[in-house]
Amino acid sequence: MTLTKRISELMQAITASIPEREFCIQLGFLTTLVGEPFYLYGRSGSGKSLVADRIVAAFKNLRILNIGKRDQELPEKLENYDIIIFKSFNPFEEKSKANVHIAIEDRHKSSLIISGDIRPEVALNRTEITDKITLIVALPDSISSDALCNLLMTQGDTTSVHVPIGLTVTNEEKIQWNEEIKKVALSDDTLHIIGEIAKTCDENNIYVPIRKWIALTNIIKAAAFFNGRSETRITDTFFLGTPIWGRTMTNTTIIESYKNIVRNRILKEIPDIINNPYDADDLLRRVKHILFTSNNLYETKMFNNEPCILYKINIAGEPAPLYVPLRYVESDEDFNPLNELKQEEKRVRCNFHGTSSCTISIDSAIKSIGLRNTYARGLQGQQTKPQGKFEDFGTLPTYILMENAPEVIEQKKALLADIRVEIQTAAEHETKNLQTLRNVFNDIKASKDDLFCHKEFFKKSQEQVTELFESTKTIISKIKEAHELIASQNTF
Template sequence: MTLTQRIQELLQNLCVDFPERESCLRLGFLAAVNNEPFYLYGRTGSGKNLLTSRLISAFKDARVLQVGSRQHDFPAKVSDFDLIIFQNFNPIDDSTKENVRNSLRYNNNATVILSSDIRPENAMGRAEIADEITLTISMPDSLSPEALCSLLQNQGKLQNFHTPEELAISNEEKLAWKEEIKKVELSEDTLALVGKIAELCSQNGIYVPISKWLALTNMAKAIAFFNGRNKTTFADTLFLGGPIWGRSTSNNIVMESFNGIVKTVMLKDLANLAENAYDAEGLYRRVKSMMHSSNNLYETKEFNGEPCICYRVTVAGEPAPLYVPLRYIETDEDFNPFNELRQIEKHVRCNYHGTSSCTISIDAAVKGIGLRNNMSRNGNAPTKFEDFATLPTYILRENDPEVAKQKKLQLEEFRKEAQSQMEQQAKILRTLRDIYQANKVYRTDLFCDIPLFDKIQGELRSLFDMVNGIATKLKETQELYK
């Protein structure tokens, strides 16, 4: 039996008849193997005591110190223990605080567990130990009906639970593993991911001491080690995206940003892919418009960096110039023109309907007050456009040979652009496919947070579909040239 198989069987055994708390138990086991102190938070009856008893059973002949809320006698030498568990932890007196601090400071190779129904930020803040606790494990408040029925049917098994001798971990093994875990290398992706989380914490006023970063990365190394790897992967860091950070606000900040951070690290060679997706639809429209429009030369004015047709309308007695980009002429596309402030005028909508005459519609909310009135900028009501005018465009010359020449050159540039983008999007598709396929093997890893893993993989699939849609539109653009 390999080490991975043994740990897998051990975790499966520990999780038997402990429904909907498996991820909490796995994380607790991982912390215990690494001798990392953790705060076990949950309401009364949520299964905290059951979790700690399962952890105790995972280790052979474990020397356990269990400290109750009313226990005043405390051993002078805590280094004699392997597990130190403070049950119903409540730092209401100096004695309790001192006992916890001594346990954290002089525990040697023991794992310190604080189990409580007091919110982590409150309990650890009052005890002044927040910086010394590696992570928080939060137990679910309730059970689903199915899990509850399963639990009720197996009450006897809970009381008679034991870990098979061949699976339980000896102290010698744990010490030997710790030395092997130290040899596991942190990959560039792991370091980049941790760095970005650290940057996020810094930006949001979340203080994480260096000792905690060292402890968390050691846990990532341990995950890689138990999965038979000598180097970490992104999957070994998924636990960082859970509610382990103590304060609820800190948890929310990290959890909301975690998927984006993982994608940024994974797609480092495809920077800002989603934000800067190529506008294949726009290229298709421009090519189609050029191929089906006339070669007329229109009277234009350079505005906002492109040739525009200028119209002047009067709304509520107020004259207002509008600037319509030449690229929209003779198309069937709805668009907003520019105003004299060089901004997109959202209260006006235009459409040429395939001709050289522009149909102008005005937001009904501003017809009586004018486009420049401040009140017209503050409304949140849905925009309702009403027809206002249809204005012609002045043609300087029909079928102008210079326009035909420029359009031919422009169409050739667009053809090359479509070809270049097709090659680039194909490369992106291959990269996304390779990342997705490479990640699939981690889904069956020990300690893998499957819901979070599936969510990240799902977002990769969505990106693939988006890029594939761009490639499809580019192919349609190329077919226009045939």
């Protein structure tokens, strides 16, 4: 039996009949095996004792020191124990605090589990051991209705666990494996992710001691080792994106950052797909505007680096200029014009309805105060969301300088030539993106059955790549539609 197979069967044994806590047990096992202290947190009845018992059951002939009473004295030689467990730890009891400090300092190579129902930021800060605890294993408060029904149907006994003796880890194996774990290489992806998390911590004034970074990387290496690899993968780091960091605010900050860090790293070969996706809808709009609008030359003004139609309207007895980009003339879509501050005026809505006359609607909330008064009162930042209902204001014509103007025809020809080149370039680029996304998905899928892989994060990563794959297919189909539209017309 390979080591990976053995540990896989061991994890199945110690996580049996404890629904939705499997990863907590697995993470606790890894942390215990590499000899790091952790805080096992959960409300009363969440299963802390069961989880601790399951972790202990993974090891053979452990010398266990259980600390449960407030006034319990610690033995003189803690190195005589393989694991020290503080059950129902109370940080407000001075004796308990003192015992934890002694255990952390004098435990030698003993593993340490501190179990309690007091929030980590309170318990660890009160005990002044925040920087000495490697991570938090937080149990869910309850189980889902589906998991509960399955448990009741199978009548599982959560209090008992049977681990075949051949699967349990001896102390000699633990020592040997830790030496092998040290030899596992950290991949460039892993180092990048850790580095980016460290930057997030620096930017948000979150202190993480070097000792903790080393301990966390040892856990990452251990995950790779038990999967039979000599180098870590991104999936080995998934536990870093869970609430292991202690304070609620710290967890929120790091977890949100981690999601983006991993996403960007997974898509490192195609960063533009997130940061600057190709706008195929705009391509179609431009093609349709060239092919299906008249060749009229309209009176325009250059504004915000593009030709615009200038309309002046009066609201609440106050004149206000609106700038309508020429690209919208004769289109049939709703849009917001630009105001004199070169911002989209969200409280005004326009539509040409396929003609050269602009239908204007305004937000009823500005009928009595006007647009300029809104700016003067410092409310322009609030205009992004209309406050009232849009009401018809009027229809304004666009002044035509010349019908079927030769210069407009030539301009459209030039634009269409550029668009043909753009279509070819975009089609090649998006097809390459599609292939890269397929490869990325397969790379992630290869870790589906890895030991110690956080299944929920794994699933979300796959779903994210799948969504991008489908959106890229949609982009390609719209590029193809634009190409076929041009090919079907002989206008230019």
